[in-house]
Amino acid sequence: MTSITVYLNTVSETAKFGHILARLALPGDVICLSGDLGAGKTTLTQQLARGLEVPESCYVTSPSFSIMQEYPGRIPLYHFDFYRLSDETEVEDLGFEEFFYHSGLSVIEWSERAGSLIPDTRLLLKMTIENESARRVEIDFGNGSWEERLRSYLPPMI
Numbered sequence: 001m002t003s004i005t006v007y008l009n010t011v012s013e014t015a016k017f018g019h020i021l022a023r024l025a026l027p028g029d030v031i032c033l034s035g036d037l038g039a040g041k042t043t044l045t046q047q048l049a050r051g052l053e054v055p056e057s058c059y060v061t062s063p064s065f066s067i068m069q070e071y072p073g074r075i076p077l078y079h080f081d082f083y084r085l086s087d088e089t090e091v092e093d094l095g096f097e098e099f100f101y102h103s104g105l106s107v108i109e110w111s112e113r114a115g116s117l118i119p120d121t122r123l124l125l126k127m128t129i130e131n132e133s134a135r136r137v138e139i140d141f142g143n144g145s146w147e148e149r150l151r152s153y154l155p156p157m158i
């Protein structure tokens, strides 16, 4: 399993990255976002949504209370925020894992809470705060086709 680190130095670089992910997304993909409060998970998801052509009238925000929010787009976007869940049994009890196999794109904030329910083909983005405007993203490609798809957009891998 390969990983690579990229730096998103400004919100607009994060936006660009979100648009790239949206362009590459295929039905049934799962993108996991982990990282502290304020790391930029929702900001990235908002840009991904714009890239998927989710209508401007849909205000994409952390679905902390609803836990899951679906938006229409080029492919449907299933936006999850598992912050309030304690572990994978809760994710299972709420019946969310079936969405990971539907024909939309699942984007999951606090995905670590879903443990082994996450398919190992997922793209995992571990976001950390570098400073006020920059974010560090450790990209773990998983064992699906994300590495192949993203390779040409990323700096050379060492």
Ligand SMILES: Nc1ncnc2c1ncn2[C@@H]1O[C@H](COP(=O)(O)OP(=O)(O)OP(=O)(O)O)[C@@H](O)[C@H]1O
Residues within 6 Å of the ligand: 008, 009, 010, 011, 012, 014, 035, 036, 037, 038, 039, 040, 041, 042, 043, 044, 062, 109, 132, 133, 134, 135
């Ligand atoms: N390069 C950057 N990329 C993303 N966000 C950035 C960047 N620089 C500054 N920010 C700011 O950091 C904040 C990120 O907040 P956001 O709600 O996206 O975090 P989050 O990871 O979803 O947090 P939570 O776990 O609370 O849901 C926003 O206010 C955003 O403007």
Ligand SMILES: [Mg+2]
Residues within 6 Å of the ligand: 041, 042, 043, 062, 081, 109
């Ligand atoms: Mg958030």
